Amino acid sequence: MKKYEKTIEIVLLISATVATLSVFLITFFIFKEGLPLLLDYGITNFVFGKDWAPTNGKYGAFPMIAGSVSVTVGALVIGVPAGIACAIFLAEIAPKSVVKFLKPAVELLAGIPSVVYGFFGLSVFVPMIRNYILPMVQKWNPNAYTSGYSILGGSMILAIMILPTIINISENSIRAVPIEYKQGSLALGASRFETIAKVILPAAKSGVVASVVLGMGRAVGETMAVILITGNMPKVPGNVLDSVATLTGTIAMEMGYATPTHQKALFAMGIVLFVFIMLLNMMATCTKRKLGGE
Amino acid sequence: MVEMGMSKIITTNKKMKINIKEKLWYFFIYLSALFTLIALLSIIGYILMNGAKHIHWEFFVKEPSSMGREGGIFSIIVGTLYLTLVSIVIATPIGVAGAIYLTEYAKENRLVRIIRFGTETLAGIPSIIFGLFGFVFFVVFLGFRWSILSGGLTLAMMILPTLLRATEESLKTVPQSYREGSLALGATKWQTIMKVVLPSSVSGILTGLILGIGRAVGETAAVMLTAGSSLGLPKSIMDPARTMSVHLYLLASEGLSKEKTFATATVLVIFVVIINCFANILANKYMKKTKVES
Numbered sequence: 001m002k003k004y005e006k007t008i009e010i011v012l013l014i015s016a017t018v019a020t021l022s023v024f025l026i027t028f029f030i031f032k033e034g035l036p037l038l039l040d041y042g043i044t045n046f047v048f049g050k051d052w053a054p055t056n057g058k059y060g061a062f063p064m065i066a067g068s069v070s071v072t073v074g075a076l077v078i079g080v081p082a083g084i085a086c087a088i089f090l091a092e093i094a095p096k097s098v099v100k101f102l103k104p105a106v107e108l109l110a111g112i113p114s115v116v117y118g119f120f121g122l123s124v125f126v127p128m129i130r131n132y133i134l135p136m137v138q139k140w141n142p143n144a145y146t147s148g149y150s151i152l153g154g155s156m157i158l159a160i161m162i163l164p165t166i167i168n169i170s171e172n173s174i175r176a177v178p179i180e181y182k183q184g185s186l187a188l189g190a191s192r193f194e195t196i197a198k199v200i201l202p203a204a205k206s207g208v209v210a211s212v213v214l215g216m217g218r219a220v221g222e223t224m225a226v227i228l229i230t231g232n233m234p235k236v237p238g239n240v241l242d243s244v245a246t247l248t249g250t251i252a253m254e255m256g257y258a259t260p261t262h263q264k265a266l267f268a269m270g271i272v273l274f275v276f277i278m279l280l281n282m283m284a285t286c287t288k289r290k291l292g293g294e
Numbered sequence: 295m296v297e298m299g300m301s302k303i304i305t306t307n308k309k310m311k312i313n314i315k316e317k318l319w320y321f322f323i324y325l326s327a328l329f330t331l332i333a334l335l336s337i338i339g340y341i342l343m344n345g346a347k348h349i350h351w352e353f354f355v356k357e358p359s360s361m362g363r364e365g366g367i368f369s370i371i372v373g374t375l376y377l378t379l380v381s382i383v384i385a386t387p388i389g390v391a392g393a394i395y396l397t398e399y400a401k402e403n404r405l406v407r408i409i410r411f412g413t414e415t416l417a418g419i420p421s422i423i424f425g426l427f428g429f430v431f432f433v434v435f436l437g438f439r440w441s442i443l444s445g446g447l448t449l450a451m452m453i454l455p456t457l458l459r460a461t462e463e464s465l466k467t468v469p470q471s472y473r474e475g476s477l478a479l480g481a482t483k484w485q486t487i488m489k490v491v492l493p494s495s496v497s498g499i500l501t502g503l504i505l506g507i508g509r510a511v512g513e514t515a516a517v518m519l520t521a522g523s524s525l526g527l528p529k530s531i532m533d534p535a536r537t538m539s540v541h542l543y544l545l546a547s548e549g550l551s552k553e554k555t556f557a558t559a560t561v562l563v564i565f566v567v568i569i570n571c572f573a574n575i576l577a578n579k580y581m582k583k584t585k586v587e588s
Contacts, residue, residue, distance in 0.1 A: 008484050009399055015391035016400070019458065020412025022451045026419065026427045033430050085326035093323065102331060104574055109334050111505075111570045112563070113512025115539045119546045119559055120337050160333045167330070193316045214418075221420025223515040224543055248422045252515050255429065270426045274419075281418040 074155025173207020445521025464498020
C-alpha cells in the first residue's frame, strides 16, 4: 500500500514537471535550429541588417524588428491609458451592477480568437484608414499615401487585444490595496479622485506596471491579427501609415514555402522574438516582486 | 483684510481648476470603460450582422469546394473537433495530475519554485514560437508530419498552463476539514484525493477545460505550422486537418469569398461566446459554493 502511494506521488510529480520540461524542449529546439545561422551570419548583421531577401541569401531582420516594435508601441499608446482607466472604473467607481456585465465583457474580449480580430481589422480598420484618415492627412501633407495596411491599423487592433490583460491585472492590484489607505486619505479630506490618483494608484503601481509589460508581451507575440492588417512589407517604416512586416508575421507567412536555409533564418528570427518575450516576462515578474506586489 | 480676500479668490480659483481637471479625468475614465464595451460589441455585432445571413444548414454539412469558395465547412468542423479532442485528452490528465501534486503534495522548495516558474513561462510563450517548435519537433524530428497528432500535441502544450492553474485554484478552495475528515476515517492520501478532494473541485477543473477548449479552437498560427491546412476530411490521427481559425485566416488573406469568410467567422464567434458563457456559469457556481462553505 505504501509503495503504491509512493508510485502515485512520483507519477504526479512527473506530470507537474511536464510544463517546465516543455519550456526547456522549446528553448533547445528553437536555438538548435536558429543559432547556427545566427552565428554564421553574425548576430549584429542579422539584427541590424536592413535587407531581407532570403532568395539572395540576405537575412537582415531589422525591418521586422522595427515593424514589431512600432506596432507594439502604437498599441501601448492607445491601449495602456484606456486599459488602466477601465481598471480604475471597475475597481473603484463602477457600481456592482455595472461590474457584473462589464467584467464578463472583458473576459469575452480575451476569449475572441486573434484571427477574428485580424479579420475585423482587415475589413473595418484598413478601409477606414484608406478612405477617411488618409484624406484628412493629405490636407496638410499632399504626398501622404497609404494602402490602409499600416502600423496604425495594426496598433488599433492590438490595443483592443491587450485591453483584457491590462484591465484584469491592474484591476486586481488596485483591489488589493488595503482599504485603510483609502479610508485614511478620505478622512484627511481628499476627494475620491485625489484618493485614486495619489494614494491608490501609487500603491498599486507594481501590478499596473506588470500589466503593461505583459500587455506588451502579448502585442509583440501576436501573429494572426497583425499579419492580416500591417501589409507585411519588409522595409523600415517612416510613419504610422506605412506598411510593415513584423517578426511573428514574417515567420508565419514564409514558413510554408521556405527553403531549408530560409527556414533556419526564420528560426533565428524566432530566437530574437523568444529572447525578447522572455526578457519582458522576467521584467513583469521582477516588478511585481521588487515593488512588493500582491 | 484685502490680503485675505485675495487668497480666498486664489483658492477658489484653484479649486475650480481642480474641479474641471477632475471632471475631465472622470470623463476619460468613463469613456475608457465605454470604449472597452463598444469595442467588444462592435466586433461581435459586425461579424454576426454580416455573417448570419450566409449560414444555412447546408453550410455545416457540405464539404468545402474550390478552395473554400463554395460549399460548406463540414470537414473543417470535423478537423477542429478532432484536433481539440486530441489536445484536451493529452493535456487534461497531465494538467490535473500536476495541479494535484502542487496543491496536495508539494512543499515549498526549490523544485516547486522551478515548476511554478516553468509553468508561468510556458503560458507566456507566443503561439508562433509553439508553431515553430511543433514544426521542428513533432512534424520533422519525430516524423509525425503535418497531422492532427502533431497539432494536438502542440496545442496540448499550449493549454497545459491554463488547465493546471484552473485546477490548482479550485483544489485550493476545497476546505482543509474535508481532507482531515477523510484521513481521520482511515482513508489514504490518494483515496482522499480521488474520493473527496477531486469530486468537490470538479466545476473548477471543468472551467479550466472549457477555457482550454476555447483556446484550442481559436488558435491559428501554431496549428497552421503543425496540422497543415489541407481541406480534406481527416480520417485518422495521422492525417492533416484545417481548423476553423486557419480556414478563416486563409479565406481572409486570400480574399476568396466574402460571404464564406463572414460565415466562418460567425460560427467561430458564436462558438467562443457559448464557451465563455459556460465558463462563466461554472465559475460562478463554484465561487458561490466555496463562499457558502467557508
